Amino acid sequence: MKIKDNFILRKVADSYVVVPVGKLTLDFNGIINLNETGAFLFGLLQKGAERDELVEKMLAEYDVERERAEKDIDKFIASVKEADVLE
């Protein structure tokens, strides 16, 4: 899984938003808003990563139980798929 090249992650105040680049219009209605964990996963997906890799890296980075991490990552993957930002 890899995020399309024309999406970048921008930090705003306490969170992050995913912004399409190279387009003349910017629609804030469809904008993806991420918290820090979400941004961490998004960063990994920008380089390209599979589910297992996301889980391992999240366990290494955050103090979280495997079960919880897997559940959250599945939710995250479903969301990015729905948002149509994957290649």
Place this chain on the structure above:
Amino acid sequence: MSLNKEVALDEVMEIMREKLESGGTVTFTPNGISMEPMLRDGKDVVVLKKPGGRLKLFDVPLYRRDNGHYVLHRVIDFGKDGNYIMCGDNQFAKEKGIRDDQIIAVMTSFVRKGKPYKINSLRYRTYVNFWYYTRIFRRVFRGGKRRVFKLFGITPKPKSEKKKKKDEYY
């Protein structure tokens, strides 16, 4: 971990300004009732771009108040000092002294109930003119309602309190 689709305007203002500076448009859903009936709270969508120069009468700009609030209201007049006088379509209190340096963008079109409208369309211009020139009647009617309430011993909320609440919307 969340992936919601709502962001606060002041959080993304930097990104918004960049897009506008590069000649692009920005689209978002404004909150608040001050521009009803044209824009319904949290339902309709506006498309904005950077204005080419001075705003014209009836333009709908997004501007930043000196207190930091972002507002989308209509230019209804010009002050002697050259500053703009603003008012929401659903408001009566005029806001004077809005300067060009406070203007961020101006509405070029909007989407209401899923239907797009350009600001140069006949239908939109008819609405604007109708709404502007009937403003005085709505104002009298509202004042009339207040007097009727008073007659029956009901005290409506003081005007200033209501206004304050409205001002929080953008």
